[in-house]
Amino acid sequence: MIIRKYNITLKPVEEEDAEFIIKLRTDDKKSRFISKTNDDIELQKGWIRSYKKREAVKEEFYFIATDENxxxxxTYRVYNFEDDICEIGSWVSKPNYNNAVNSIKVDIIMKEFVFETLQFEQLKFEVNKKNTSVIKYHKLFTPDIVNETTENYFFVLHKENFEKKRKQIFRNIK
Structure with a gap:
């Protein structure tokens, strides 16, 4: 499934994306607030092969975002499908990418995908407490903090809150 919206293309991850994913997830600046990733490209390819089985039965989706150029x-991923809720994560942008608005568009596209295409009523995600800019951004959609640890906040965003705030937020980033 390829998604094209707002001058962004989201294509499903393939094995040939392994090196790109490793570079994003092991970058010193980008990896500060995400789970650690092994830098072995062959291990990443193996993970992608197992992911593709979950994708084939629509249990998980993992995308690479490409801009208008x-x-x-x-990257961005949707996983852990349960009843009316799923989880989003693996949202990592290229270091020194010069168009931060496109990263926000990717998040909006993914939330639209979760709520409109997959028909979930809620989505959950976690954010490291030190990642204050991402927390501030997510709070624009008025999610609930449902749990926290010393390191992370755990959020749930309801479809109705997303729908109320999406147009306003999107209008401000264009």
């Missing part, structure tokens, strides 16, 4: 710049 054809530049790959981000």
């Amino acid at each position: 054809g530049e790959r710049f981000a």
Whole structure:
């Protein structure tokens, strides 16, 4: 499934994306607030092969975002499907990418995908407490903090809150 919206293309991750994913997830600046990733490209390819089985039965989706110039710049994943809720994560943008608005567009596209295409009523995600800019951004959609640890906040965003805030937020980033 390829998604094209707002001058962004989201294509499903393939094995040939392994090196790109490793570079994003092991970058010193980008990896500060995400789970650690092994830098072994062959291990990443193996993970992608197992992921493709979950994708085939629509249990998980993992995308590479490409901008209007054809530049790959981000990843994003939807997983842990349960009843009316799923989880989003692996939202990582390329270091020094010069169009931060495109990263926000990717998040909006993914939330639209979760709520409109997959028909979930809620989505959950976690954010490291030190990642204050991402927390501030997510709070624009008025999610609930449902749990926290010393390191992370755990959020749930309801479809109705997303729908109320999406147009306003999107209008401000264009």
